[in-house]
Amino acid sequence: MRRIRAAVTGAVTLSLALTATGCGGGTADGSGGANSQPRTLTYWASNQGPSVEADKKVLQPELDKFEKETGIKVKLEVVPWSDLLARILTAATSGQGPDVLNIGNTWSASLQASGALLPWDAKNLAAIGGKDRFVDSALGSTGAAGQDPAAVPLYSMAYALYYNKKMFADAGITKPPATWDELNEDGKKLAKDGRSAIGVEGANLANNIHQVFVLGKQHGADFFTPDGKADFTSDGAVAAVKQYVDLMAADKLVAPGNAEYAQNQSLGDFAKGRTAMVLWQTPAQTFAAQGMSPDEWGVAPAPVPSGTPGQGTRVNSMVAGINMAVFANTRNRDGALKFVKFMTGDTEQKILNQAYGSVPPVKTAQADPAFSGPALAVIRDTLAGSAAALPQVPEESQFETVVGTAVKELFADAAAGRPVTTESVRAELGKAQQQMPKNQARTLP
Template identity: 75%
Template sequence: MRRTRAAAAGAVTVSLLTAVTACGGGSATGGGSNDSPKTLTYWASNQGASIEVDKKVLQPELDKFEKQTGIKVKLEVIPWSDLLNRILTATTSGQGPDVLNIGNTWSASLQATGALLPWDAKNFDAIGGKDRFVDSALGSTGAQGEDPAAVPLYSMSYALYYNKKMFADAGITEPPATWDELIADGKKLTKGGKWGIGIEGANPSENVHHAFVFAKQHGADFFTADGKPDFTNDGAVAGVKQYVDLMAKDKIAAPGNAEYAQNQSVSDFAKRKTAMLLWQSASANLKSQGMNEDEYGVAPVPVQSGTPGTGKQVNSMVAGINLAVFKNSDNLDGAKKFVKFMTSDEEQKVLNTAYSSIPPVKAAQEDASFNAGANTVLKDTLATSAAAMPQVADESQFETAVGTAVKELLADAAAGRPVTTASVKAALEKAQQQMPAK
């Protein structure tokens, strides 16, 4: 279902809230900018190694905006475990921020609530025009045929990060390009208390991203062409099993990773406990944890054939963060000024450099600093071998349901319980049953 009428928005929001797993938080703090048109409230997602890192990155930029416009921005950085619940609660209560970050994959779901400001031609003109943004980023801003529900802020893609010394010590001369090579290398690297690869089994968002990409590599998707859930097709089952088998069958991921939440796999990689990591734009995160760039290499995520490209050789989802505005904000003019500031060419360079992400703004992306090192791999992936997550109204329920199913399968693997094609299919069938009825 690609379009939900305003009359159904309340029902959609209730179903979204029902689908989201309980994860703390869950209540909006503060309304719009009732105290002054010179104040905005901004909910930022946790992009750095910690919330404190994000505050250090963002506060100087917010101060810069205040100096330019006289508008003070009240910042709250929200961890991913709480973010969707907080946003959904705000959509139903009307008590939320003026401006907020949303995972770009949630755009269509949150658009369906009717709570976000549509970015029509007039609103885009107010921030410099829609044509300033790259097409791949605009493709994850809402349902097809609708005005976007948000504006791209950071673009990211997954890559394979590998420890050069651990590879050399194991006699491995180049990063794996195929999944067979990754498993073979992982087995060589799993020794002496070290593990071949790190994953985050208790992080449903990470789980569903990998499930989506691996299914794509098996020629499948989790939704039919008309937007109906199809979680138990052979390719989807094979993709999920391939991911869970990193722990269950291949045994190159530590059983303890089944309990890992956000950033724990990155921390293990930075501490040289694991030799490989599949992550979105990790360089800044690794640097903040004391790992030098010359210690690791960056390569495309392996695919079946070894050659990333379109079709079955997809090796990332189109990852990123969008900037949205609650349309009931008391300071819509100020909110749009803030969006214009955050997506300005200069600010895009500052922010995306800080987070080792790629600017979705064309002019900023052309800067030399985004065309070297790890950024070369990330940009090429986004341009040639990344696929957008399903832009359907039920996307956030899909993420929660399938991400949690994978979490439970990894818990089985950690406990030594068998993970079979049948058990994976059963878990995905259970997830599909949690989706709203059509």
């Protein structure tokens, strides 16, 4: 636990340093020696597919196409999600970052506050075709309200409930659950013979946040006050975290081993028939990579307390997705803008989002019939009507770290048979809240 706490403290301290000092390097006007390396770009891509190698196979032909069109060579590095945020924060403080990078859209406001990323003002947006090309839900997770976006949308995703058709049929279940009560009832029929009803990634901090944020909305909690102060111990926040951990602790729908999952292992269990359901973002490529055919699984909107998904307490997903950003101190700003324009162009949007099973955030590309199938329709409809953006506050990345860790530790308690109570959940969230910058004790020098 000490190692976890030390890592959390380090992440918060680094984020505070970023907010105070911004990004190093570059010129006085922030142009970074704008075009001193006009024929090369470095690009950090996030790991979207089942492996880093699979991503290279998807991306390299497109980068070669860009080089042929522009003469600009793109040096690609695919960075695993477990390393990406730390790599970005280190690059921001050192000034030794890539020219272009992918970021989780939930980090937009945090990285925006650091000063490390190029602001997408009207001029920069015009260079890639304008802001109006993108759908509103995707633009809502590009930075704090009232400021120029810190990034532009690249891939749009939402959570949905994926279920194993054969396991459902064998249990006599004729349709996927629409509410949490139905999921619990169905889950009791499915959790038998060594199989679990639903999988979680209990040691994946970001995934923990995504799930408890949605449950928080269903319980009337936002985790931050309107003025941006952490509010982790409200009754709604506590109820949300407890409901999620209780899938293992009380309901016995999740196998204890899931407490240690952090690298998509729950998807592997699902593909191999060891788990009947998963809540995930566009995992079709991973299912296929593990030998699961599309007719073996179904997809439905993620559960809500009652009725059908919609706004307010019927939110059933965060607005998930990947944004594309440019480091403020790039030495090839013109080339970086050309590359972002290429990657967000209609042609590439169709190619890349089809490859990854995501939905294009570009309006004209999203209208293509290739994205009208049943599985993507659930995602598209969720984004349009029942998804909410995570708080666009500078402390969002710390929120993911400290509350994600609190949920991880509660899952560890559940797996070990230790009681998970309202009091223990509130205490763990209280510890997390004390680690947030605005909640830490400050002393004068």
